[in-house]
Amino acid sequence: xxxxxxxxxxxxxxxxxxxxxxxxxxxxxxxxxxxxxxxxxxxxxxxxxxxxxxxxxxxxxxxxxxxxxxxxxxxxxxxxxxxxxxxxxxxxxxxxxxxxxxxxxxxxxxxxxxxxxxxxxxxxxxxxxxxxxxxxxxxxxxxxxxxxxxxxxxxxxxxxxxxxxxxxxxxxxxxxxxxxxxxxxxxxxxxxxxxxxxxxxxxxxxxxxxxxxxxxxxxxxxxxxxxxxxxxxxxxxxxxxxxxxxxxxxxxxxx
Amino acid sequence: xxxxxxxxxxxxxxxxxxxxxxxxxxxxxxxxxxxxxxxxxxxxxxxxxxxxxxxxxxxxxxxxxxxxxxxxxxxxxxxxxxxxxxxxxxxxxxxxxxxxxxxxxxxxxxxxxxxxxxxxxxxxxxxxxxxxxxxxxxxxxxxxxxxxxxxxxxxxxxxxxxxxxxxxxxxxxxxxxxxxxxxxxxxxxxxxxxxxxxxxxxxxxxxxxxxxxxxxxxxxxxxxxxxxxxxxxxxxxxxxxxxxxxxxxxxxxxx
Numbered sequence: 001x002x003x004x005x006x007x008x009x010x011x012x013x014x015x016x017x018x019x020x021x022x023x024x025x026x027x028x029x030x031x032x033x034x035x036x037x038x039x040x041x042x043x044x045x046x047x048x049x050x051x052x053x054x055x056x057x058x059x060x061x062x063x064x065x066x067x068x069x070x071x072x073x074x075x076x077x078x079x080x081x082x083x084x085x086x087x088x089x090x091x092x093x094x095x096x097x098x099x100x101x102x103x104x105x106x107x108x109x110x111x112x113x114x115x116x117x118x119x120x121x122x123x124x125x126x127x128x129x130x131x132x133x134x135x136x137x138x139x140x141x142x143x144x145x146x147x148x149x150x151x152x153x154x155x156x157x158x159x160x161x162x163x164x165x166x167x168x169x170x171x172x173x174x175x176x177x178x179x180x181x182x183x184x185x186x187x188x189x190x191x192x193x194x195x196x197x198x199x200x201x202x203x204x205x206x207x208x209x210x211x212x213x214x215x216x217x218x219x220x221x222x223x224x225x226x227x228x229x230x231x232x233x234x235x236x237x238x239x240x241x242x243x244x245x246x247x248x249x250x251x252x253x254x255x
Numbered sequence: 256x257x258x259x260x261x262x263x264x265x266x267x268x269x270x271x272x273x274x275x276x277x278x279x280x281x282x283x284x285x286x287x288x289x290x291x292x293x294x295x296x297x298x299x300x301x302x303x304x305x306x307x308x309x310x311x312x313x314x315x316x317x318x319x320x321x322x323x324x325x326x327x328x329x330x331x332x333x334x335x336x337x338x339x340x341x342x343x344x345x346x347x348x349x350x351x352x353x354x355x356x357x358x359x360x361x362x363x364x365x366x367x368x369x370x371x372x373x374x375x376x377x378x379x380x381x382x383x384x385x386x387x388x389x390x391x392x393x394x395x396x397x398x399x400x401x402x403x404x405x406x407x408x409x410x411x412x413x414x415x416x417x418x419x420x421x422x423x424x425x426x427x428x429x430x431x432x433x434x435x436x437x438x439x440x441x442x443x444x445x446x447x448x449x450x451x452x453x454x455x456x457x458x459x460x461x462x463x464x465x466x467x468x469x470x471x472x473x474x475x476x477x478x479x480x481x482x483x484x485x486x487x488x489x490x491x492x493x494x495x496x497x498x499x500x501x502x503x504x505x506x507x508x509x510x
Contacts, residue, residue: 010297034301035289041267043466046289046301211298 010213018101019209020081024107040216041184042206052081059083063136066167067241072131075159076227077120078139082113089113096127120152129161130219135168140227140250141219145199149230157235157254166236166252173201173221175246197230199226224248263408265468272358274464275336277361278304295459295471296439307336314338319393321504322499327386330414332375333394335359335438337368344368351382384416390423395482395505396474402427402455406483412490421491421507428456428476430501454481479503 016035023033031105033049056064070093075231079097081104089112097115099105108115115158116123133156135142144147144178156166173181185202201221205215222230227250228238236252256480266455271290278288286405288304313318322339325348331340334352336359344350344367352370354360363370371378375397395453411421428436438456439451462469482505483493491507 010299032301034289036299036301040477042463042468044265044463045465046291046293048286208297208299210300211296213297224429 010208010211012215013212014101014103015104015209015212017101017206018212019049019103019207020052020101020107021103022209023053024110026079028053034113036208038183038208038213045182051217052083054083054086058197059250060169060243060244060247061243062247062249063169066134066136066169066251069165069167069240070132070134070164071163072161073129074130074132074134075123075130075156076113076134076136077114077156077216078135078137078142079108079115082108082111082115082139083117084134085113086111089151091168094133096130098123098245120155122153123159125159128140128159129164131161131164132161135139136249137165138170138219138221138247140168140170141180141203142220144218144220145229147204148171153234153236160254164254165239167249168252169247169249170227170247171221172223172246174223176178191225199230265466267470268467269356269358270464270467270469271460272361272465272482274304274358274371274462275307275356275362276358277464278308279336279438283308291463293432293463293468294439298450299438307338309338311342315424315499315502315504317323317497317499317504318424320392321424324386324420324495324506326388326418326420327416329387330378330383330385330411331387331389331391332411333390333392333397334363334368334370335392337363337366337370339362339389340368340370341390342365344498347415348387349383353378378448379409380414383414384419385414386416386417386428388419390421391504393425393476393502395423395425396458398477398485399473399475399481400457401485401488405489406487408486408491414429415509419509420494421486423502424502425482425486427478427501427503428474429478454485456481456493471482 010142019033019035026032028050030048030050030073035047035049037045070088074093076095076097078098079085082097085095085097097108097113098118100118100119105115105117143152150194199220204216205219206216231238234255237255238250239253240251242249274288280452281287283305285303287307290302290304292300325343329348329350331341331342331350334340337352340350340352352363352368353373354370356371357375360370360372364396398407454475458474459471460474461471486493490509492510493505494508495506497504
């Protein structure tokens with residue numbers, strides 16, 4: 001048997017949604033439901049699912065700063081269980097959350113969020129316009145690379161009202177404190193990423209929960225310079241930025 | 256890419272020992288270090304590493320009952336970080352722990368346990384004789400099947416003094432509450448186990464931590480009847496048994 005036997009592997013499905021549903025149904029108790037994030041070099045990272053339900057006090061200071069910049073009608077991209085959407089709705093904003101995970105959408109709805117199961121590209125135009133578009137929880141990662149960023153950010157611009165803001169967060173892969181991540185982003189993987197024209201922080205991973213696994217997906221952690229670079233040729237420009245360790249939040253505006 | 260790319264997998268090593276070392280070095284704080292146990296059908300189970308440091312109050316009632324039956328000099332097989340060895344030593348027993356994991360042995364020693372890195376089969380005969388031999392923490396599982404049980408139990412009998420006891424625990428795979436485990440043990444896998452003459456509770460798994468993974472190993476969960484069956488033809492006989500849900504502890508004596 002190799003390092004895994006392809007014949008008897010896990011079942012592809014909504015592992016992320018199952019994590020959120022199990023945690024929610026169990027009363028969001030720490031230490032009960034864990035998400036396994038598996039990187040394509042075999043690195044596994046375990047997260048307590050309660051992080052998907054954390055309130056503003058537990059967010060990074062950078063994300064709290066980002067949410068202070070939210071104005072008007074909000075589109076929360078990759079809303080998960082609604083950890084950002086719920087406090088923003090409580091603060092008086094009209095919020096629509098979107099997520100590709102059916103399980104996440106179900107949990108968010110159960111928690112009172114107006115959530116739609118859709119990718120950015122398939123979001124119906126009549127849901128807009130939005131004054132604030134959120135890519136929090138490192139969801140700038142879904143921009144992946146120059147090509148994907150151009151597609152997604154053009155699409156999001158078409159849903160944006162006059163004076164709209166895009167507020168997103170990421171983690172600078174060059175200043176992360178974890179040696180395994182530095183090695184992945186800065187050495188072995190970076191060489192391979194450079195060879196193939198990928199960004200150093202481009203990461204291939206999947207979520208595992210019990211016997212379910214998501215498809216492999218690409219997700220990129222950007223440095224400030226890399227983010228500036230992928231914004232070129234998109235309708236958005238960087239207006240403000242706040243760091244909290246390697247994590248940061250940006251406010252983008254339409255050019 | 257298949258369900259895992261064999262070319263870029265994790266590195267084979269002492270993942271279990273790394274889990275114990277990281278938890279110990281971090282002050283044994285819950286929610287900080289997690290072990291991922293991966294079964295060969297792709298099921299992943301996450302355990303907080305603090306369980307390996309749990310005191311008697313946190314053990315199953317069956318294991319507390321088992322430890323009350325400990326007499327004299329003790330051999331703790333698969334001692335891990337010493338969770339059983341330490342309280343037994345404090346109670347006045349001379350305890351030798353053995354473990355195949357170098358990291359586990361290092362942590363156990365650091366905690367004051369006389370621990371040796373060795374498998375049962377390679378344990379030097381002059382370490383004996385022992386009055387109590389422990390296979391706690393479900394470590395009856397290392398007996399695997401009739402053949403392995405005969406080898407290991409004969410070897411352990413040769414290290415046992417007159418009137419010695421073997422105290423071990425397991426989990427009845429037919430009465431576990433987890434549907435995924437029932438399915439693995441009682442349906443798909445059982446059919447395949449039966450075809451190959453394996454016991455229904457025979458489980459192929461490995462430990463993962465960050466980028467490290469152990470080799471796949473077999474570990475069996477026995478029902479009472481299955482345990483009785485593998486004891487036939489060995490020097491040991493079942494004398495007493497205590498259940499706590501699906502978990503149980505047995506006291507074996509030499510025939």
